[in-house]
Amino acid sequence: MSAPVTTSRAEDAATAGERRRRRRPGRQKGIAGNALWFWIFVGPFVLGLLVFSYLPIIWSLVLSFFEAYNTATPSKFVGLQNYIDMLKDHNFLSSLGTFTIFAVFIVPLTFILSLALALLVNQVKIARAFFRSVFFLPTACSYVVASLIWRLSIFNGVRFGLANTILGWFGIDNIAWLSTVSPPWYWLPIVTVRLWLQLGFYMILFIAGLQRISPTLYEAAYVDGAKPGWQVFRYITLPQLRATSIAVLILNLIAAYQAFDEFYNLIGNVNYARPPLVYLYGISLGSIQDLGHGSAGALILAVIIMIVTLLQARIFGFGKAGD
Amino acid sequence: MPAHVPNAGLTRRDLLKRTGGLAALAAFTAACGGNTGRPSSGGGSGGSKVNLSQWYHQYGETGTQQAATKYAKAYTDANVSVQWTPGDYGTKLSSGLLSNKGPDVFESQLNIGMVKSNQVVALDDIMADVKDDFQPGDLATNTVDGKIYGIRMIVDPQVIYYKKSLLDKAGIKPPETIDDLISAAKELTTNKVKGLFVGNDGGLALGGPALWSSGGTYLTDDHKPGFTGARAAQAFGKLHELYASKSILLGSPTDWTDPSAINQGLAAMQWIGMWAVPGMQKALGDDLGVFAFPALDAQGKPAVYSGGWTQFVSAKSANVDAAKKFVKWLWIDQSADQEDWCLNYGFHIPPRKSLAAKASKLQSGVAAETVKLTADYGHTDNPAWTPKMGTAFTDLLTNVIKKGADPAAEISKAEKTVNTELSRLFG
Numbered sequence: 195m196s197a198p199v200t201t202s203r204a205e206d207a208a209t210a211g212e213r214r215r216r217r218r219p220g221r222q223k224g225i226a227g228n229a230l231w232f233w234i235f236v237g238p239f240v241l242g243l244l245v246f247s248y249l250p251i252i253w254s255l256v257l258s259f260f261e262a263y264n265t266a267t268p269s270k271f272v273g274l275q276n277y278i279d280m281l282k283d284h285n286f287l288s289s290l291g292t293f294t295i296f297a298v299f300i301v302p303l304t305f306i307l308s309l310a311l312a313l314l315v316n317q318v319k320i321a322r323a324f325f326r327s328v329f330f331l332p333t334a335c336s337y338v339v340a341s342l343i344w345r346l347s348i349f350n351g352v353r354f355g356l357a358n359t360i361l362g363w364f365g366i367d368n369i370a371w372l373s374t375v376s377p378p379w380y381w382l383p384i385v386t387v388r389l390w391l392q393l394g395f396y397m398i399l400f401i402a403g404l405q406r407i408s409p410t411l412y413e414a415a416y417v418d419g420a421k422p423g424w425q426v427f428r429y430i431t432l433p434q435l436r437a438t439s440i441a442v443l444i445l446n447l448i449a450a451y452q453a454f455d456e457f458y459n460l461i462g463n464v465n466y467a468r469p470p471l472v473y474l475y476g477i478s479l480g481s482i483q484d485l486g487h488g489s490a491g492a493l494i495l496a497v498i499i500m501i502v503t504l505l506q507a508r509i510f511g512f513g514k515a516g517d
Numbered sequence: 518m519p520a521h522v523p524n525a526g527l528t529r530r531d532l533l534k535r536t537g538g539l540a541a542l543a544a545f546t547a548a549c550g551g552n553t554g555r556p557s558s559g560g561g562s563g564g565s566k567v568n569l570s571q572w573y574h575q576y577g578e579t580g581t582q583q584a585a586t587k588y589a590k591a592y593t594d595a596n597v598s599v600q601w602t603p604g605d606y607g608t609k610l611s612s613g614l615l616s617n618k619g620p621d622v623f624e625s626q627l628n629i630g631m632v633k634s635n636q637v638v639a640l641d642d643i644m645a646d647v648k649d650d651f652q653p654g655d656l657a658t659n660t661v662d663g664k665i666y667g668i669r670m671i672v673d674p675q676v677i678y679y680k681k682s683l684l685d686k687a688g689i690k691p692p693e694t695i696d697d698l699i700s701a702a703k704e705l706t707t708n709k710v711k712g713l714f715v716g717n718d719g720g721l722a723l724g725g726p727a728l729w730s731s732g733g734t735y736l737t738d739d740h741k742p743g744f745t746g747a748r749a750a751q752a753f754g755k756l757h758e759l760y761a762s763k764s765i766l767l768g769s770p771t772d773w774t775d776p777s778a779i780n781q782g783l784a785a786m787q788w789i790g791m792w793a794v795p796g797m798q799k800a801l802g803d804d805l806g807v808f809a810f811p812a813l814d815a816q817g818k819p820a821v822y823s824g825g826w827t828q829f830v831s832a833k834s835a836n837v838d839a840a841k842k843f844v845k846w847l848w849i850d851q852s853a854d855q856e857d858w859c860l861n862y863g864f865h866i867p868p869r870k871s872l873a874a875k876a877s878k879l880q881s882g883v884a885a886e887t888v889k890l891t892a893d894y895g896h897t898d899n900p901a902w903t904p905k906m907g908t909a910f911t912d913l914l915t916n917v918i919k920k921g922a923d924p925a926a927e928i929s930k931a932e933k934t935v936n937t938e939l940s941r942l943f944g
Contacts, residue, residue, distance in 0.1 A: 264634035266615050285912065351717070351768015352783055353709070367708075370767030373717055375919045464718070465912045466920065481904035483611050483630070 258489035266485060276490035285465060286491055289473040290498075296469060297450045299385050304446050305439070308393045312400030313427075326401065330394035337455035340387050345372060345460050349383040372461050380461055387456050392449070396442050403438030407431065440510045444503060451499050470495050567595040567839040572613065572620035574606035574826075577775065578792070578862035588847055588854050595839050597622075614831060621834035622844055624670060624826045627900045629942055632661045637829045638837055639664040643845040647869070654897040655868045659827055661900050667827035668848045671858065671865035674891040675722070675822040678779065678797060678883065679786035681806045683710070691808040693819075695730065695755045698811050702764035705785040711766035714784035716773035719760045722788060722822075724914040725896070726810035727752040729820035735902045735910070740943050742935045744910070750924035752813050753917045760918045776800070790824065791887045792863030798882075807883045809890045823895035825865065866891060901942070909934035 253266070258276050262268035280286050315325045332340070348356045351370030358368045371379045411430050420426050432439075454471040461467055463476045474495070478488020573585055582601045589597035600620065602609055613619030614636045631637050644665050648656065651669060659667040677698075683705055684691070692698040702712030716722050728734070731752035734743035759765060766784040771777040776793040778784050780800035788810075789797075797805055809819035828848050830840045847854060852872055859867040860878045866888055867873045879888050913931040916922040 264611070264615070264630055264636060346770050349768075350770050352766070352770070355768070368768075370717075373719055373767035373919075462718075465915050476908070479608055479612065481607050481611065482908060484905065 254489040254492055257485050258493055260486050262484070262486040262489075264483045268486065272486070276486045277494065280487055280491045280494055283487075283491075285473060286470070288465070289468050289470045292467055293451065293453070293469045295381075296384070296453060297447060299381065300388055300450050301443065301446045303385065303389060304392060304396055305442060307389065308396035308442070309400050309435075309439075311393060311397045312404060313431075315397065316401055316404050326398070329397055332391050332393075333395045335391060337387075337391060338459055340391055341456045341459035344383045344387045344456075375466055378467070380467055383460055384456055384467070387460070388453075392446075396446070399438055399442055400435065403435045404431070407434040440507075443510070444506055447506065448499065448503065451495070451502075567836045569595045569597045569621040569834075569836060569840055569843055570600060570619075571597055571843075572600045572602060572606075572610060572623040574624065575601060575603040576862065578795075581858075581862045584857060584862065588851070588858075591854075592843055592846060594846075595836075595843055597843060614833065617833045617835060619833060620831055621836060621840040622828065622830055624828055625667075626824075626827060626898060627659050627661070627667050627829070628903050629661050629901050630903050631829075632664075632666060632900075633942065635832050637666045638832045638841070639666055640668060640830065640841065640844070641665050643841055643849060644668065647849055650869050650871050652868060652870065654823060654895060655825070658897040658900060667829045668844060669868035670826050670828050670848060670855075672823055672825040672868050672891070673790045673792055673865055674887055674895060675726075675788065675790045675824060676807055676809050676887055676890055677713075677786050677788050678793075679806050679808070680779065680801060680804050682804050683785040684806070691806065692811045694811050694815075694817075695727070695752070695759075695813055699755070699759050699762055699764075702759065702786070703762050706764040710782060711784045712764035712786065713759070714766040714769060714773060714778045714787040715759075716788065717767055717769055718915075719767060719918050720756050720765065720788075721911055721914050721918070722773060723756055723759075723810065724753070724910060725822055726820040727756050727813070729896050730810055730817045731813040732817055734896075734899070735906075736899050736935075736939075740901060740939055742932050742939075745928050745932050747925075748813065748817075750928055752817075753914065753924040753928075755813070756914070756918045757921055757924075761921065791884065792865055794864045794884050794887070796863075803882075805883050807886050807890065809894050819890070819894045820896060821891050821894045823891055823897050825868070901939075903938055903942070906935045906938050 257266070257268065259271060259273060260268035261270040261272050261276075311329055315322065315329065318325055349371040350358075351368060351373060352358065353362065353368055355368075355371075357371060361367075361369065369379055371383055374380065407430070411434070412426065415426055415430050416422070420429065451469075452471065453469045454475070457467065457469055457472050458475070463472055463480065468476075470491070474488050474491045476482065477491065478485045571585075571589060573582075576582070582599075585601070586599050589599045607625075610620070610623060610625060613623075614631075625631075627637070641664055648665075652672070655669040655672060656665060659665055659669065679691070684701070687701075687704050689701045689704060692701050698713070705712035725735070728744050728749055731746075731748040733746055733749040733752070737743045766778060769778045769783055773788055774790065774793075776787070776789060776796045779787040779789070780797060794805075809821045812819050828844055830837060830844055834840050852869070855867060855869065856872055856876070859865045859872070860876055864879065864884055866879065867876055873879070873888075879885060909931040913927040916927045917924050
């Protein structure tokens with residue numbers, strides 16, 4: 195089946211080439227010309243990727259085998275010692291624990307809430323574009339700005355903070371949201387700021403998924419006597435959203451691994467709630483300037499993210515034919 | 518549509534325009550990348566003046582940036598450009614010092630790592646004549662292996678300021694022991710005002726003073742951990758007691774370095790530096806008193822953290838000699854500028870004895886009391902205490918103060934890290 199198609203395309207290409215040559219006599223635009231344009235367009239981005247992504251990764255790999263305090267051009271080779279130190283470092287391990295707690299909150303919450311939001315917005319009959327934009331708008335806000343608003347206005351610990359004002363109406367004492375470790379109230383601002391910022395984005399993904407579901411499926415379900423509501427959602431909508439759901443989960447988990455801004459700006463580099471990136475930033479780029487251990491930690495983290503993503507893709511079957 | 522129609526909507530002219538735009542963008546970004554805040558050319562002795570870049574963190578008081586620029590402009594032997602850095606100065610400086618694109622002259626605090634990795638140059642030659650005019654502590658904090666690496670610019674004592682009227686009303690005397698402080702904080706707490714503000718982190722800034730008040734030190738003179746005794750553990754435990762007393766202010770919109778909390782009546786007492794005295798006097802008038810961090814108990818001593826900023830010359834500078842000359846001019850010869858810097862914006866103690874003696878603004882009221890407390894109970898940083906040790910110490914404090922962990926167990930954890938660092942540095 196596929197062979198004739200290839201042939202016909204090749205023929206197509208050949209005849210089109212003929213036409214072009216006939217139209218523009220004397221102008222030969224062969225493979226060399228195409229390659230030139232390819233590099234003109236792609237070149238700057240490839241260069242950027244090389245210089246700003248691959249080179250630092252390679253350099254980081256080099257640094258991870260050296261003792262590199264206050265220098266990016268170290269001379270003392272230490273082999274795997276930095277890796278061993280990092281794997282024994284209880285702060286690094288506990289930062290992985292912090293991330294796990296964060297992911298346990300944020301991934302399911304984002305998934306359920308953005309799906310719910312998508313279903314609601316998709317069913318709205320009037321001003322649908324308006325609602326879609328309203329919920330999507332926070333995505334455009336920076337994490338740093340949102341964190342500052344959360345820290346200074348909504349969740350500050352004094353009586354004139356928004357959250358404490360509301361609690362005050364019910365006669366509840368002020369809560370120092372970001373400074374209280376038992377109970378760990380700081381999770382509330384940390385989780386809510388990310389929800390506010392990213393729900394809209396995942397909602398849009400789900401809406402796109404919902405709009406791809408053929409209405410005939412719902413009609414058929416109706417004819418077969420499926421009750422609208424839960425039954426239709428469970429047996430039609432959710433299975434049809436499988437590809438979108440998996441994408442949302444994977445993107446969400448990777449985004450959670452990369453958590454930095456809201457932690458750094460809301461509570462700073464504190465040992466009871468710092469995700470891996472905040473800890474590694476503190477070691478290598480903060481005052482400590484220990485680039486060797488920092489690089490080793492970053493590479494360990496990269497390997498963990500890779501393994502988890504691959505596992506997740508394997509379990510959910512992401513990228514399988516038909517998705 | 519067949520796949521091979523090349524960019525149907527794009528004419529050759531369009532393409533040229535767009536690639537031209539791309540090239541312009543590339544040139545623009547390249548130019549941006551080159552802007553490091555450092556003057557464009559480095560060397561140059563033949564007639565033209567040398568360019569120097571001087572880095573400051575952002576001082577909170579108005580007028581400081583203009584003053585820094587004014588001093589730099591007045592220097593005639595080189596073109597000095599001032600880079601004023603809001604936000605995370607430490608991180609920016611650290612990366613600046615990794616390459617020769619960083620500052621020639623900068624302010625910071627010395628730690629031995631800067632000397633070991635050859636980031637700063639020794640300034641003994643320019644300090645030789647005026648060494649005796651500096652307080653011994655301010656020299657010691659900038660000395661490694663007998664060489665002086667920095668010139669103290671300002672001394673910033675950190676103590677507890679309080680609203681006299683509130684303590685008088687409650688019939689409380691300034692606390693003499695940590696227990697007094699805890700009970701005073703409790704008594705002064707109402708549903709509107711908290712007793713004490715020591716920072717939104719729950720009092721990490723008090724770790725050093727509490728240690729000193731118990732008779733301990735960060736490191737002993739022979740480079741051993743000095744924070745491991747039972748009395749130190751007791752002092753850290755007291756900080757937890759203070760935190761758990763529900764009488765300290767947490768979650769304030771500004772942190773302890775800013776006087777807003779005490780000025781706005783959010784707390785009755787606040788741990789803060791003398792730099793904020795003008796700001797507090799403006800808001801509170803004479804209703805302001807001061808005391809040092811109180812002694813742990815009868816065997817302890819009150820403690821004042823004598824912090825501050827120091828001027829250094831980067832070893833990676835292309836013009837080390839010119840940079841040293843400028844630093845000597847500004848921070849040794851120009852005593853009028855030094856006085857202006859120390860006294861006309863925030864209050865700082867001039868590190869030069871000769872200047873401190875004539876600083877009339879520091880000779881009355883709480884400022885004079887703070888100066889006296891600093892002379893009696895001041896402690897400066899030990900340059901052998903590296904940031905990595907500092908982080909281990911902060912983790913210890915966080916676990917003890919906020920989580921109520923066992924101080925002795927946390928001390929031995931921090932001790933391990935500190936010992937690893939010490940053996941890396943001193944063998």
